Amino acid sequence: MYRTWAIARAVVADAIRRRIVWVVALFSLVLAAAIPSLPSYGVGVEGAVYREIALALIYVAMIVLALVLSVTRIPGEVERRTVYPVLARDVSRWQYVVGTWLGIALTLLAAAVAFGLIVFGVGWVVYDAPMFQLWQGVLAIWMEAAVVAAFCVAVSTMTLPAVVAVAALAFLFIAHVRADLLGGPGHPLWYAYPSLDAFNIIAPVAHGSGVDALYLGVMTLVFLGWAGALLVLGSAAFSRKDL
Amino acid sequence: MSTAEVHVPAAEGAHAAIRIRGAAKRYGGPRGFAAVSDVSLVVAPGTIHGLLGPNGAGKTTTLKMLLGLVRPTAGEFEILGEPAGPAVRARLGFLPEQPYFSPLLTALEVLLLAGRLSGVPDAAVRERSPGLLAHVGLEGRGNTRLAKYSRGMLQRIGIAQALVAAPEVVVLDEPASGLDPVGQRDIRNLMLSLAAEGTTVLLSSHQLSEVEAVCDEVTILNRGTVAAEGSIDDLLNVAGRTSIRARGAATALPADVQSLMEDVAVSGNVWVFAVPDSAVRAVVDSLDDGGWAIESVVPKRSSLEEYFATLLDDEALREVSA
Known part of the structure; x- marks a missing residue:
């Protein structure tokens, strides 16, 4: 675990110095802060609209960041040979894959917390009430972004960055159309279909009081299952790769 | 395998x-x-x-x-x-x-x-x-x-x-x-x-x-x-050959040495050449008698470049003949 953590720390140190990360983060933060200046809505729903737009904005920013950080990470390290001094030591391939993802996930977590603080602070100041349920939405978005990063890391051990990016977008689309395709939980394929719907809690967070603790627990299990399965797949593929 | x-x-x-x-x-x-x-x-x-x-x-x-x-x-x-x-x-x-x-x-x-x-x-x-x-x-x-x-x-x-x-x-x-x-x-x-x-x-x-x-x-x-x-x-020592480095004012080495030497290199008044091991004593005596200063007598050694090139040439020849 020590070596996995060491790789994760190096990934974080590298990622937070990338200019593109700061550009995406600053652009999103400015937009989040500007949400209250949008045209006013009906009395009583401003808060809900604010939360919905804020979470949608954070979602887009987090997915972009996840793609930026993970699509080229491993292919780039292999191409530039930066991976050689790492794997020529007491480091297994799976430790490298998991450490890389962990570093990306931690960077995404830092970005999610920053986004969360801004929208929570702005919401509190403008609407004069703390919107604690926003943090549930931020958590769910971070989990989905981290799953997308795990997908990119896993697939990038096998193919080129451009293919990874396209595959990641296809993965996002496929994993969010279960209800449209299968019509609902009654369909036989419903539970076998790969879905990220568990992380979509924007509606209860924006228009209600959020989700309960049980749902958060299940969501966490889904997150661990997705990330774990993808990282096992990526580690297996990377362990067979000649560098 | x-x-x-x-x-x-x-x-x-x-x-x-x-x-x-x-x-x-x-x-x-x-x-x-x-x-x-x-x-x-x-x-x-x-x-x-x-x-x-x-x-x-x-x-x-x-x-x-x-x-x-x-x-x-x-x-x-x-x-x-x-x-x-x-x-x-x-x-x-x-x-x-x-x-x-x-x-x-x-x-x-x-x-x-x-x-x-x-x-x-x-x-x-x-x-x-x-x-x-x-x-x-x-x-x-x-x-x-x-x-x-x-x-x-x-x-x-x-x-x-x-x-x-x-x-x-x-x-x-x-x-x-x-x-x-x-x-x-x-x-x-x-x-x-x-x-x-x-x-x-x-x-x-x-x-x-x-x-x-x-x-x-x-x-x-x-x-x-x-x-x-x-x-x-x-790998680099050439069996049976000794390299001699000598300095002298004369424009040519003694005749008996010239008949034995090979791989000759001359820079100013310094001569470097190889002779058979069996002739080293005679060559050194001849140079000494001729007033030459002998700077070194060491086993003949090819450079790694020479060895490497020869090795690869030999391998290429073997492949062609096979």
Whole structure:
């Protein structure tokens, strides 16, 4: 675990110095802060609209960041040979894959917390009430972004960055159309279909009081299952790769 | 691969820092391209062992198989008496050819990462890094991001990260690449000091003068197999010939010497030539009688360049005749 953590720390140190990360983060933060200046809505729903737009904005920013950080990470390290001094030591391939993802996930977590603080602070100041349920939405978005990063890391051990990016977008689309395709939980394929719907809690967070603790627990299990399965797949593929 | 096909070095000993037996790597299945067909080598502890060969000979692939970067098609790989897995690689340092590190990290961060991956505590790396950086010519550059490093400086930080865990074995792939002559000299001195401290060095290099200057033993690869191996002296000394270096005012050597000498080189009034071992006494006496100053009498030795070229020419001829 020590070596996995060491790789994760190096990934974080590298990622937070990338200019593109700061550009995406600053652009999103400015937009989040500007949400209250949008045209006013009906009395009583401003808060809900604010939360919905804020979470949608954070979602887009987090997915972009996840793609930026993970699509080229491993292919780039292999191409530039930066991976050689790492794997020529007491480091297994799976430790490298998991450490890389962990570093990306931690960077995404830092970005999610920053986004969360801004929208929570702005919401509190403008609407004069703390919107604690926003943090549930931020958590769910971070989990989905981290799953997308795990997908990119896993697939990038096998193919080129451009293919990874396209595959990641296809993965996002496929994993969010279960209800449209299968019509609902009654369909036989419903539970076998790969879905990220568990992380979509924007509606209860924006228009209600959020989700309960049980749902958060299940969501966490889904997150661990997705990330774990993808990282096992990526580690297996990377362990067979000649560098 | 059958046992009979495996080439095993004659000098194989019980205790080896690195041992490779019958290494082979074929890309693209049984009918694919064989990057390495049959390579075996033994590196004795505390020595500097050169791995030579033209481009495509299989040097880097052999090193990558040893280090777990490429999956071998066949062969056994040992480091310090243990199968070459991740655990024993904690005792090994590696400098890849043309090393590259994230330009967003500082030199100190690269060393800290290398230390963590080898199980060295951060405090020990921080304590060791100033001396290590000074040792490779990067004194005071620890907090500089690698984006500001030149090609030669990247090579030096590559060497520093290979040494940060005080490894027992160091594998260097073209360590002088990208360095100026002073840097190349520094690297040679560094390798010699490592060997003097008991560290084993496996050096893969195109620079024959570098190999000749520092290596105790060499293995020469060509087309994925071992073309020659042995000590530098055994490979380069020309059997039955002695090299004589003499200085004199005369424009020509004595006639009896001229009839015996070969490989003559003249610079000003200094003559260097080879004669048969059996004629050394007579030639020295003749030069002495003629008033020549004899500067050296040593076994005739070809340069590694000459040996290398001859070896590859012979291999090409054998292939044509076959």
